Amino acid sequence: MRRVILAILGTLCVDALAASPYGACAHLPRDEFDQREGILSLMRVAGIGSVRCDLDWAAWEKDNAYPRFAAVLDAAEREGVTVLPILGGSSPRRVLPFEEHQDEFLAAFHPYVADVMRRFGARLPAFEVWNEPNLPGWWNLPNPTNYLAVLKAAHDEIKAANPEALVCLGGVSDVGLGYIRALYELGAAPYFDVVCCHPYTIPLAPEGTLDVKIEKLRALMAEFGDAEKPVWITEVGFPTHKNGVGTVETQVLLSGLRIARPEQRTWRVACASIAPEGKTPPQDFAGELLAVLPQGSTAVCCAPDELREKLAADAFDAVVFPMDGEGYPVAAIGAVTDFVRRGGVLVETGGAPLYFPYLCDAGGNVSEDKTRDPAADRRALRLGFSAWWLDPDLPTRTEVFATPRAQEAGFKPHPAGYGGTRFLTPEFLRPGDEFIPILSGKSKSGREIAAAAVFKFGSDFKGALVVSGMQKGFGPIAHSERQQALYLARSILVALAEGVDKFYAYELRATEADPYYSESHFGIVHRNLAPKPAYSAYATLTDRRPAGSVQTPGPWRDKAKKLYFPQWTRPDGTHSGAIWTTGEPQRLEFEFDTDEVTFMDAFGLPLPLRRTGPKRFLLDISDAPIYFTGAFLLPSGE
Secondary structure, X not given: OHXXXXXXXXXXXXXXXXXXXXXXXXXXXXXXXXXHHHHHHHHHHHOXXXXXXXXXXXXXXXXXXXXXXXXXXXXXXXXXXXXXXXXXXXXXXXXXXXXXXXXXXXXXXXXXXXXXXXXXXXXXXXXXXXXXXXXXXXXXXXXXHHHHHHXXXXXXXXXXXXXXXXXXXXXXXXXXXXXXXXXXXXXXXHHOOEEEEEOOOOOOOOOOOHHHHHHHHHHHHHHOOOOOOOEEEEEEOOOOOOOOOOHHXXXXXXXXXXXXXXXXXXXXXXXXXXXXXXXXXXXXXXXXXHHHOOOOOEEEEXXXXXXXXXXXXXXXXXEEOOOOOOEEEHHHHHHHHHHHHHOOXXXXXXXXXXXXXXXXXXXXXXXXXXOOOHHHHHHHXXXXXXXXXXXXXXXXXXXXXXXXXXXXXXXXXXXXXXXXXXXEEOOOOOOOOEEEEXXXXXXXXXXXXXXXXXXXXXXXXXXXXXXXXXXXXXXXXXXXXXXXXXXXXXXXXXXXXXXXXEEEEOOOEOOOOOOOOHHHHOOOEOOOOOEOHHHHHHHHHHHHOOOOOEEOOOOOEOOOXXXXXXXXXXXXXXXXXXXXXXXXXXXXXXXXXXXXXEEEOOOOOEEOOOEEEOOEEEEEEOOOOEEEEXXXXXXXXX
8 A cells, every 4th residue: 555655646746846847956955954945945936846956875874864855855845846866976985986896885775775765755756866977986987887787776776666756867967978878788778767967068058059969869869769758957057156366276377487487577468368358257357367466467358359469469478368167269379379489478277278179259159169179279389188088097086286396486385285187298399398397196107297387498489388287167268147147048948949858957056165166156046045147037937938838849940040939838828939049139020920929038027019010029139038928929030
């Protein structure tokens, strides 16, 4: 009888989860536990129907079934928000890494999942089995065979307790096509009901990126006869951290400049921008940089066109590339390379150097230049780079410390060292050039490896490179709060148009622990729960496209993929949709099937009606979605 009751309750829970496609991630049982009531209330008010949160295995064992999670679940149910728990998370150290403790791992994992099901199985409609299993962490290297053993263990325990509960593939980083293909080839399909992925597009717009990733994933699923399974995006977001100079970046910058030119006292610095002025977040990077440079120095931000012009006129001593990501401005790289050849200094401290070549159009939309070979750009600058995926002797992470040469140049090290993940090499240097490590550690075989270094040229090149492979965050530029709001809304609309069943924004609340670190600023509300514009944009979207809406079949973008116009039918039968462009703003005329239509901007403000004729209206189309309600947009409106 208990099994039957659990199955009935499980079916009701699954139905409740399916009712809303809108979710958000929150670390409610962890550091946000004391704010759970406020966070869940904000979700309810915004029409966010599901929260994805941690159900940490280690905490479960330590705290005797994790009373914090029980309190979170109680609070969520009071607000009418369903919970998607992530099974595993922080695992007991005694069973890691998986490769060395597989039997012990599985022997402990089974009772953990079984106990979760016994206590909460009837109240939880779905379970995500781990987070980003295709990344290193809880095992030394990602291995689909190892993950399948964990997935099958979770599946068996979940289905034994509640056959109606959904088993979700652990949200793979990006869309993990190779990893998911390997899982299918291993026969994993029977052990999951939902495919989850994290197709971040940072710093790119969702159009042309997120949609393409989902289409490729769908094609892969169809190849293995699994096309009917739902796809959930369990993480996507856009951080709003400062484009500034962090602690380790400051030390690399200052010591590197002193090593490159020990006689120079002041510096004329150009902060290279990927986007034109006014199309990026507030340009405070130059001010941040000026605050750490020697007194008497100057620093200005330059878009690519201006940078090329001023470099040709020898207006600068050094160029600093964006410090919080692995992208670089393609439009300026040729001029910068020539600048270094003539004697200038390039500072690149964003992680893997010159890794993603980015362009920016006049509308401020950043895109990756698929025709560009970043390895060739690195080689042209004589900048050698390697990492664990290129050299098996390199660790995924190792402690690195300031070298004596760096400390002589004024580097003020942290006594605990730093975690290095990307490394630099002198492989392209010529006689007369010098490779001077700033932060160094040891490879697996014990050889010295450099996580930051100065490439000091003394051959036909006369300048220098100051380079750090220390990762600071995601993406080459931070997003303004307005851009975060618009990219999030457009990501959700694109995902739903592509048939994605659920979308979880990463994340609801920003920790704001470090102003320069992206991970601290993904939240759509601030640390104190004050809303950002993205919260308003999300709430507007759920209001205009409420849970239970049905996507309208047919085209939802023009052939050029510049104008977007997805439509849907609301639960009350009302036709609705949204319109925006990734191109230049323009005033366009649209025809609908009725005059009874209203318009609202991306943040919930009504827009005036501007009729040009029966059922025809003028709209100022931009990168901000305009919602229309009460009518169907006719094909001629494309």
